[in-house]
Amino acid sequence: MNTNKWMLGAALTLSLNSLPANAEQSSTDVDAKTVFMQHCASCHGAQRTGGIGPALLPENLSRLRKNKALDVIRNGRVATQMPAFSQQLDEAQIAALADLIYTPLANTPKWELPQIQASQKLFYQAGELGDKPVFDADLMNLFIVVELGDHHATLLDGDKFEPIHRFKTHFALHGGPKYSPDGRYVYFASRDGWISKFDIYNLKTVAEVRAGINTRNLAVSSDGRYAIAANYLPNNLVILDTADLSPIKVIDVVDQTGKHSRVSAVYNAPPRNSFVAALKDIKEVWEINYEDEPPAGFAGWEHNYNKESGDVVVPEPFPIRKIEVSTYLDDFFFNQDYSLLFGASREGEGVILSLDARREIGELDVPGMPHLGSGITWDYQGKEVMATPNLKSGTVSIIDMESWETIKHIKTKGPGFFMRSHEKTPYAWVDVFFGPNKDLMHVIDKSTLEIVKTLKPVPGKTAAHIEFTKDGRYALMSIWDVDGALIVYDAETLEEVKRLPMVKPSGKYNVFNKTTYSRGTSH
Numbered sequence: 001m002n003t004n005k006w007m008l009g010a011a012l013t014l015s016l017n018s019l020p021a022n023a024e025q026s027s028t029d030v031d032a033k034t035v036f037m038q039h040c041a042s043c044h045g046a047q048r049t050g051g052i053g054p055a056l057l058p059e060n061l062s063r064l065r066k067n068k069a070l071d072v073i074r075n076g077r078v079a080t081q082m083p084a085f086s087q088q089l090d091e092a093q094i095a096a097l098a099d100l101i102y103t104p105l106a107n108t109p110k111w112e113l114p115q116i117q118a119s120q121k122l123f124y125q126a127g128e129l130g131d132k133p134v135f136d137a138d139l140m141n142l143f144i145v146v147e148l149g150d151h152h153a154t155l156l157d158g159d160k161f162e163p164i165h166r167f168k169t170h171f172a173l174h175g176g177p178k179y180s181p182d183g184r185y186v187y188f189a190s191r192d193g194w195i196s197k198f199d200i201y202n203l204k205t206v207a208e209v210r211a212g213i214n215t216r217n218l219a220v221s222s223d224g225r226y227a228i229a230a231n232y233l234p235n236n237l238v239i240l241d242t243a244d245l246s247p248i249k250v251i252d253v254v255d256q257t258g259k260h261s262r263v264s265a266v267y268n269a270p271p272r273n274s275f276v277a278a279l280k281d282i283k284e285v286w287e288i289n290y291e292d293e294p295p296a297g298f299a300g301w302e303h304n305y306n307k308e309s310g311d312v313v314v315p316e317p318f319p320i321r322k323i324e325v326s327t328y329l330d331d332f333f334f335n336q337d338y339s340l341l342f343g344a345s346r347e348g349e350g351v352i353l354s355l356d357a358r359r360e361i362g363e364l365d366v367p368g369m370p371h372l373g374s375g376i377t378w379d380y381q382g383k384e385v386m387a388t389p390n391l392k393s394g395t396v397s398i399i400d401m402e403s404w405e406t407i408k409h410i411k412t413k414g415p416g417f418f419m420r421s422h423e424k425t426p427y428a429w430v431d432v433f434f435g436p437n438k439d440l441m442h443v444i445d446k447s448t449l450e451i452v453k454t455l456k457p458v459p460g461k462t463a464a465h466i467e468f469t470k471d472g473r474y475a476l477m478s479i480w481d482v483d484g485a486l487i488v489y490d491a492e493t494l495e496e497v498k499r500l501p502m503v504k505p506s507g508k509y510n511v512f513n514k515t516t517y518s519r520g521t522s523h
Ligand code: DHE
Pocket: 052, 053, 054, 079, 080, 081, 148, 173, 174, 175, 176, 177, 216, 217, 218, 264, 265, 373, 417, 465, 506, 507, 508, 522, 523
């Protein structure tokens, strides 16, 4: 267990989210429940608490009007795995489903500190496993490849492109796994709330805990001491001690009016010694500091007050400061020094925030639905630019990071999900994840902003998500299929070098690129 000075001085406040337990039933309940079990439960969970798809409960749907919900059930949802049901369900069934999802559960399952603590499993005590890797490879050029098809992960040697070990993960991992700063441990988050710690040196899962019911992602602090899980359900953030994954603090995500919110995502901001989270149902961004000492100046940080005198007393560990935003932020990205946050709502409103000034300082001019979480940066004609794919249109937008003007919209063969580059390669790669051209991958020349090659590795199968080796010489691509593959390309000649069979490989993550926060990869 980590202890910092604040924990010694201040009692931990466990601010927990109690969800309403209203037993009101919808008039179409019986029929709707049957339809739900047949068509929805496999993704959204039998209790509507989420699975591969999000939780469908009133407390998570405050931003979704009923009309829009009907439309989503009929026609599916852009940039998600939600299919259209208009061919399978009639209007009455669709209306009954919409009623059902706005009906509170009779007993919303609780997932508060006691439940989190009770779920924690420690498979190996500190010091029980050796400090020397049980295999021989460049520890900085390892990859973790997540194989969604059968819920496994593969540890890959990034020099030989040979699997070192394949192991079972929790069901439906989502978001990038996060490494400890030295690259020894990797932490995974599953959509149903499980956080696991895997010891790469010993090829063993060391600990796991269920931090939430429906989770977005996790981040790990720069000092490696803390992990934080961002949840949809309950509406909270959970700070964990990375030593054993025991919960340290549960932060209820609620505004001054008592409105609760899902968390869009949380990231580590290394130069700030903070985690930064954007919220889905409250127009705020929260910065959570994890230093031992209170952050300099206290400016904007929430304090503890003595209830009788009103005086500021010992501040709590993990103080929070909040920045108001003019829109909800579903997706966001930081500049390389983490002073600015670029955010966008699903509706396409884009803003630029100064994390130091704690206010909005500009608008982001990107139409459609930019996938800022996949944004990358590089130098172009003496200035820094950001590139982002778009989940709604076949466009990659190139934005000048000083003027925030869009320099160019590069036309692609369809909406893209993931974009990648590396400091040592002249190219940026972007997939065409959605639509009839999902089997294509574009290669963009970073100096001309032109597409120089379009690859079609396996006709008919989605080609997605690139990650580079440590030195940028090779680009690894996923063929997103149960009968899929990991394809290694020479990043200069763009020729295929090797193909490894894999079971729907989703993302892959290079230890060096991730732990050094490379400009070409997601953080
Ligand atoms: Fe993701 C990362 C949100 C759907 C695969 N996705 C992320 C992150 C966020 C996010 C906020 C960054 C977290 C991190 O890495 O710490 N994803 C969303 C959505 O809001 C969306 C559109 C709807 C949803 O269902 O949640 C969504 N994502 C998907 C999928 O359908 C994908 C393709 C398949 C899946 O796993 O469910 C998918 N998302 C991924 C992957 C990453 C990711 C592989 C990590 C990318 C990386 O390289 O870092």
